[in-house]
Amino acid sequence: MPDPQKQPVIVLLTSHWVTMAGVALVTLAGFSWLFALPANIRGNVSNPYIGLLTFIAIPIVFFVGLILIPIGITLGRRRAAEALNPPVDRKAAWRRAGMFFTIMTMANLVIGSQLTYRAVEHMETTQFCGQSCHVMKPEFTAHLLPPHQQVACASCHVGPGATGWLASKMAGTRQLIGVVLNNYPRPIESAMESNRLVASADTCEQCHARGKVIGPRLRMHSSFKDDEANTRSETVLMMMVGGGNAGGIHGAHMGPGVHIRYAASDKKRQTIPWVEYSNGSATQTYLADGTTPDAARALPTFEMQCVDCHNRVGHAFESPEHAIDRALASSQIPVTLPFVKKTGIELLKASYSSDDDAAQRIPSGLTAFYQQKYSDIWAKRANDVQLAGQALLAIYRDNVFPDLKVTWTTYPNNLGHMDDPGCFRCHDGGHSTAGKKTLTQDCSTCHQMLAVDETDPAILKTLGLGDTLSSAAKQ
Ligand code: HEC
Ligand code: HEC
Ligand code: HEC
Ligand code: HEC
Ligand code: HEC
Incomplete structure (x- = not known):
């Protein structure tokens, strides 16, 4: 038995098992924290679960312990008072205890x-958002691709200030409950679909100035036909991006004073029957063919912003065609394998019950095709076929997540009009004002078509790129 006179603190801390448990937890957390200090200083760790442990679990243990100590002291106060009864000098004993607790409180x-700060900081990292929880796997995977792979999830998903932070933590808690109860929707809704996306003024526009004049931008990409030779062709577009007062695509929707509102009749905002344009001086209302103003008025409306066009910049999923084109253009899949594009697309679009099922059947499907139809090629180039099978599987894994019901068509991309309605949700030639002014569908207002699916376009020679491409094609 310690001398209560000399060690009132020990008396207090041992007077009830709850206090002792609290002390044990605080000590445990303190030592674990010391061990994790190097990671703490760097502010990140490579393993998501160690991250969770150091930045979230340790603080929780620490604070639970701290709360238990006073609770235990209250519960055990009678026993403590008895132990500290005269002949103990109670005043001196309490003074000592008071000093001890003041110093400890300051240290704590x-x-x-520090723990709270690190926890809050950690909760903003891409690792915490993207890897703590399997549900985010599609977005985490797609976010690894440019251009925003270095931009933290929170930069686009958390609004400014304390309210933004609180809203995101509340949403996070709701999602956590969904995961625990296993009743979250599959696929999870896109952020615009659930109408929870933070306005682009607080996200995109913090890094990209709204009024920037970008001007025309050259875009080219190679595509491959589904014939035996996988014939290569080039598309070269000059995108009239413009911006600010310079008009063009950005200027028309985002220029100074311009406000565009629209009404959508579905949650994914793919059907847009009503559009209102104002530039400060004039206002125009465009209605889709067959829509009455009354029907449109009943629908929810939204102010047009960056993400109405660039909705997949944070994590783009590709179409099977584009993904294979990219792999062929970069020689990840050898273009000299006959029908590799056509067969690849069939294999990618087939349905698989799980990741493992796909991992088994995609490569073996490609192998089987060459064994049966091109045994000479299989005999000579089995290795190429196997590598192509792995490249196909990698494409599948980046885009399709069977257990979360995310597949090629789950999340439409609004930038364009080939795979999804995109720009043509409004620019379909069927949206007009009462005065019969129609939202343009003129190809060259949006892009000069310098070449569309041409095998050897003159424009690339003019630009000095002819040789580069033909040597790429030969490889
Ligand atoms: C550059 C901005 C940006 C970054 C960075 C970003 N996102 Fe997103 N995210 C968006 C936008 C925009 C949408 C809305 C897409 C839509 O509605 O079509 C979205 C939607 C989502 C959705 C809803 C499902 C879906 O795919 O539409 C989830 C979940 C999500 N993001 C998670 C993440 C995670 C996790 C990270 C970090 C690994 C991240 N996001 C990084 C912009 C971003
Ligand atoms: C934290 C800063 C940051 C935020 C937030 C951000 N971006 Fe970016 N964005 C960048 C950087 C950096 C690049 C890459 C520039 C490069 O690679 O040349 C980029 C690239 C882009 C590009 C591609 C340009 C190209 O060359 O193809 C687009 C489009 C874009 N951002 C739009 C958006 C949109 C829309 C949002 C909001 C949903 C957004 N960004 C949010 C920093 C940001
Ligand atoms: C009406 C649709 C639309 C809206 C709204 C829009 N953009 Fe764009 N933006 C485009 C198109 C189309 C391109 C050209 C894309 C391409 O072909 O790569 C583009 C290109 C860009 C680029 C790439 C420029 C480059 O250097 O290559 C950036 C960055 C960008 N937009 C950011 C933004 C930001 C930030 C906003 C919001 C302030 C915004 N955009 C609003 C349609 C839009
Ligand atoms: C929500 C409806 C909506 C969507 C979606 C939309 N636009 Fe527009 N667009 C408008 C409106 C409204 C105007 C301005 C019409 C006016 O001047 O009265 C406009 C004007 C334009 C103009 C200028 C036309 C001219 O005659 O000078 C271009 C270029 C353009 N849009 C390109 C695009 C591109 C590219 C996309 C897709 C990335 C797109 N728009 C998506 C509503 C939309
Ligand atoms: C409202 C603006 C707009 C109009 C009108 C428009 N386009 Fe486009 N187009 C786009 C945008 C945006 C893209 C996407 C560019 C990108 O992906 O970088 C695109 C892409 C394309 C592509 C390349 C697609 C691919 O994946 O290979 C072709 C081809 C094309 N458009 C043809 C046309 C033709 C033909 C017309 C006229 C009937 C037309 N477009 C009208 C905005 C428009």
Whole structure:
């Protein structure tokens, strides 16, 4: 039995098992934190679960312990008072205990605020958002691709200030409950679909100035036909991006004073029957063919912003065609394998019950095709076929997540009009004002078509790129 006179703190801390448990937890957290200090200083760790442990679990243990100590002291106060009865000098004993607890509280405030700060910071990392929880796997995977792979999830998903932070933590808690109860929707809704996307003024426009004049931008890409030779062709578009007062695509929707509102009749905002344009001086209302103003008025409306066109910049999923074109153009899949594009697309679009099922059947499907139809090629180039099978599987894994019901067509991309309605949700030639002014569908207002699916376009020679491409094609 310690001398209560000399060690009132020990009396207090041992007077009830709850206090002792609290002390044990605080000590445990303190030591674990010391061990994790190097990671703490760097602010990140490579393994998501160690990250969860150091930045989230340790602070929780620490604070639970801290709360238990006073609770235990209250519960055990009678026993403590008895132990501290005269002949003990109670005043001196309490003074000592008071001093001990003041110093400890100050130390705990320092450690506690440091832990809280790191926890809050950690909860903003891409690792915490994207990897703690399997549900985010599609977005995490797609986010690894340019251009925003270095931009934290929170930069696009958390609004400014304390309210933004609180809203995101509340949404996070709701999602956590969904995961625990296993009743979250599959696929999870896109952020615009659930109408929870933070306005682009608080996200995109913090890094990209709205009024920037970008001017025309050259875009080219190679595509491959589904014939035996996988014939290569080039598309070269000059995108009239413009911006600011310079008009063009950005200027028309985002220029100074311009406000466009639209009404959508589905949650994914793919059907847009009503559009209102104003530039400060004039207002125009465009209605889709067959829509009455009354029907449109009943629908929810939205102010047009960056993400209405660039909705997949954070995590783009590709179409099977584009993905294979890219792999062929970069020689990840050898273009000299006959019908590799056509067969690849069939294999990618087939349905698989799970990741493992796909991992088994996609490569073996490609192998089987060459074994049966091109045994000479299989005999000579089995290795190429196997590598192509792995490249196909990698494409599948980046885009399709069977257990979360995310597949090629789950999340439409609004930038364009080939795979999804995109620009043509409004620019379909069927949206007009009462005065019969129609939202343009003129190809060259949006892009000069310098070459469309041409095998050897003159424009690339003019640009000095002819040789580069033909040597790429030969490889
Ligand atoms: C550059 C901005 C940006 C970044 C960075 C970003 N996102 Fe997104 N995210 C968006 C936009 C825009 C949408 C809305 C897409 C839509 O509605 O079509 C979205 C939608 C989502 C959705 C809803 C499902 C879906 O695919 O539409 C989830 C979940 C999500 N993001 C998670 C993440 C995670 C996790 C990260 C980090 C690994 C991340 N996001 C990084 C912009 C971003
Ligand atoms: C934290 C800063 C940041 C935020 C937030 C951000 N971006 Fe970016 N964005 C960048 C950087 C950096 C690049 C890459 C530039 C490069 O690679 O040349 C980029 C690239 C882009 C590109 C591609 C340009 C190209 O060359 O193809 C587009 C389009 C774009 N951002 C749109 C958006 C949109 C829309 C949002 C909001 C949903 C957004 N960005 C949010 C920093 C940001
Ligand atoms: C009406 C649709 C639309 C809206 C709204 C829009 N953009 Fe764009 N933006 C485009 C198109 C189309 C391109 C050209 C894309 C391409 O072909 O790569 C583009 C290109 C860009 C680029 C790439 C420029 C480059 O250097 O290559 C950036 C960055 C960008 N937009 C950012 C933004 C931001 C930020 C906003 C919001 C302030 C915004 N956009 C609003 C349609 C839009
Ligand atoms: C929500 C409806 C909507 C969507 C979606 C939309 N636009 Fe527009 N667009 C408009 C409106 C409204 C105008 C302005 C019409 C006016 O001047 O009265 C406009 C004007 C334009 C103009 C200028 C036309 C001219 O005659 O000078 C271009 C270029 C353009 N849009 C390109 C695009 C591109 C590219 C996309 C897809 C990436 C797109 N728009 C998506 C509503 C839309
Ligand atoms: C409202 C603006 C707009 C109009 C009108 C428009 N386009 Fe486009 N188009 C786009 C955008 C945006 C893209 C996507 C560019 C990108 O992906 O970088 C695109 C892409 C394309 C592509 C390349 C698609 C691919 O994946 O290979 C072709 C081809 C094309 N458009 C043809 C046309 C033709 C033909 C017309 C006229 C009937 C037309 N477009 C009208 C905005 C428009």
